[in-house]
Amino acid sequence: MTQTLAPGSTIGIIGGGQLGRMSAVAAAQLGYRVHILSAASPAPAADTAASVTVGAYDDPHILEAFARDCDVITFEFENISADGLKKLAEFCPVYPAGSILEISQDRVAEKTALERMGLAVAPWTTLHSADDFPTLQSFGFPLILKTTRFGYDGKGQFRIPHEEAFQQLSQRAQDLPYPLIVERQIDFARELSVMVARTPQGAVRAFDPSENRHRDGILRVSMVPAPIMPGLAEKAQQMAIHLAKKIGLIGILGVEFFQDHHGDLLINEIAPRPHNSGHWTMDACVIDQFEMHIRAVAGLPLPEPRRHSDAFMHNLIGPDDIALLPELFAEENCAIHLYGKAEARPGRKMGHVNRLFPRGGLPGEQALANFRPT
Ligand SMILES: Nc1ncnc2c1ncn2[C@@H]1O[C@H](COP(=O)(O)OP(=O)(O)O)[C@@H](O)[C@H]1O
Ligand SMILES: [Mg+2]
Known part of the structure; x- marks a missing residue:
C-alpha cells in the first residue's frame, strides 16, 4: 500500500491492551474505524474501538474473519506467531511487517539483526541447555540471563551479579527455561x-x-x-x-x-x-x-x-x-x-x-x- 488510507477505512489492531486503546482513540480522531482482535475479555482497547473480536491469535478462522474486515492491520502486542501473521497477510497489509516482529520477538534474532545494522549492543551469548551453563564463568560477571522469547516488564530474567551467585544458580541450572540469552550487565549512566x-x-x-x-x-x-x-x-x-x-x-x-x-x-x-x-x-x-x-x-x-x-x-x-x-x-x-x-x-x-x-x-x-x- 503506497496510497493513503481513505477516511472511514478500518484499521485492525491485534491486542486489546492500553496501547491498542490509545491507538484506537488516535485512529478515531483521524476518521478511521478500529477493529480490535483480543485474546482476553474485557479488554482496555474494546472500550474505544468500533468493533472487537475476542479470539485466539493462532486460530486461522478467527484471523481470516478479522483480516477480511480490515483495510490494514497493525499490532500493540508482539506475541502473535509467524504463522498467524502470514495468515493475516494473505488478506490485508500488515504493518510493521511480520519479518520485523520476528526480530523483536526473539532476543537472539534481535541482537544479531542490530549488530548486522552496525548498531552496538551489550556483549552477549546464548545458552542452549544446562550443559552450556559452565561457560558463563569465562564470560565474567555481573550478567543477566533472559528468556529469548515472551519477556516483558523484566519478566523471564535472572541476574548473576557475581561468582557466588553463579555457583548457587548452577545448582539448579537444569531447571532454567532454555534457550537463554546471556548479556553482560551494563553499568549504564x-x-x-x-x-x-x-x-x-x-x-x-x-x-x-x-x-x-x-x-x-x-x-x-x-x-x-x-x-x-x-x-x-x-x-x-x-x-x-x-x-x-x-x-x-x-x-x-x-x-x-x-x-x-x-x-x-x-x-x-x-x-x-x-x-x-x-x-x-x-x-x-x-x-x-x-x-x-x-x-x-x-x-x-x-x-x-x-x-x-x-x-x-x-x-x-x-x-x-x-x-x-x-x-x-x-x-x-x-x-x-x-x-x-x-x-x-x-x-x-x-x-x-x-x-x-x-x-x-x-x-x-x-x-x-x-x-x-x-
Ligand atoms: N544488559 C543489561 N545491563 C543492564 N541492565 C539491563 C540489561 N538488560 C536489561 N536490563 C535492565 O532490565 C530492564 C528490562 O530489560 P529488557 O531487556 O528491556 O526487558 P523487557 O522486555 O522486560 O523490557 C531494562 O530496562 C534495564 O533496566
Ligand atoms: Mg525493555
Whole structure:
C-alpha cells in the first residue's frame, strides 16, 4: 500500500491492551474505524474501538474473519506467531511487517539483526541447555540471563551479579527455561528511548529521547528532555532513524538504549509498536506517538513531532498508585490517562500521568523525588 488510507477505512489492531486503546482513540480522531482482535475479555482497547473480536491469535478462522474486515492491520502486542501473521497477510497489509516482529520477538534474532545494522549492543551469548551453563564463568560477571522469547516488564530474567551467585544458580541450572540469552550487565549512566515512525512512502520521524527509570523491572518514570550532553539526543535519534530505514519499518517502533558513563549508546531492545516510554508525547508534543503510528500505517504525511513542553511521565501501577487519584485529579498541569482496568492488581499498569512544564523548566532530580507516585 503506497496510497493513503481513505477516511472511514478500518484499521485492525491485534491486542486489546492500553496501547491498542490509545491507538484506537488516535485512529478515531483521524476518521478511521478500529477493529480490535483480543485474546482476553474485557479488554482496555474494546472500550474505544468500533468493533472487537475476542479470539485466539493462532486460530486461522478467527484471523481470516478479522483480516477480511480490515483495510490494514497493525499490532500493540508482539506475541502473535509467524504463522498467524502470514495468515493475516494473505488478506490485508500488515504493518510493521511480520519479518520485523520476528526480530523483536526473539532476543537472539534481535541482537544479531542490530549488530548486522552496525548498531552496538551489550556483549552477549546464548545458552542452549544446562550443559552450556559452565561457560558463563569465562564470560565474567555481573550478567543477566533472559528468556529469548515472551519477556516483558523484566519478566523471564535472572541476574548473576557475581561468582557466588553463579555457583548457587548452577545448582539448579537444569531447571532454567532454555534457550537463554546471556548479556553482560551494563553499568549504564542512564536508560534512554526514542520513538521512531516511518511511512510506506519512506518518510521518517523521531521524537525526542526520554530518560527512563525502572523499578522492579517495570517502567516507573520517563522524563523529557533527558539530561544528556549536547549532541547525544540527535545521536540517539539518528540511530533510531538508521534502524527504521534498514529494517524497512512501516509504523512506529521504540528503541531502548543504555547510555554508558562515556556517553556511548548501546541498544538494549526494540519494540515495533507504541511504547510505554513514549506516553509523554500525548501531552508534550504537537502530535503523539499514537497518532504518528496511525498516520504511518495509513500512509499519511508525518509532521515534525515538535515538543512544546517538558514532561515527567509517571506510570500508575497497582492499587497503591490508584489510591493517589484524588490528589492527582486536583493537581495543576497534570494530564491523567486511565486504561479502564477494573481490578488494580499489584504490578498492573492502570494508567499514567504526564506532568507538564514550560520548555527549559523541567525541575531537577530533587523535585522528581517529591512527585507522587515516587
Ligand atoms: N544488559 C543489561 N545491563 C543492564 N541492565 C539491563 C540489561 N538488560 C536489561 N536490563 C535492565 O532490565 C530492564 C528490562 O530489560 P529488557 O531487556 O528491556 O526487558 P523487557 O522486555 O522486560 O523490557 C531494562 O530496562 C534495564 O533496566
Ligand atoms: Mg525493555
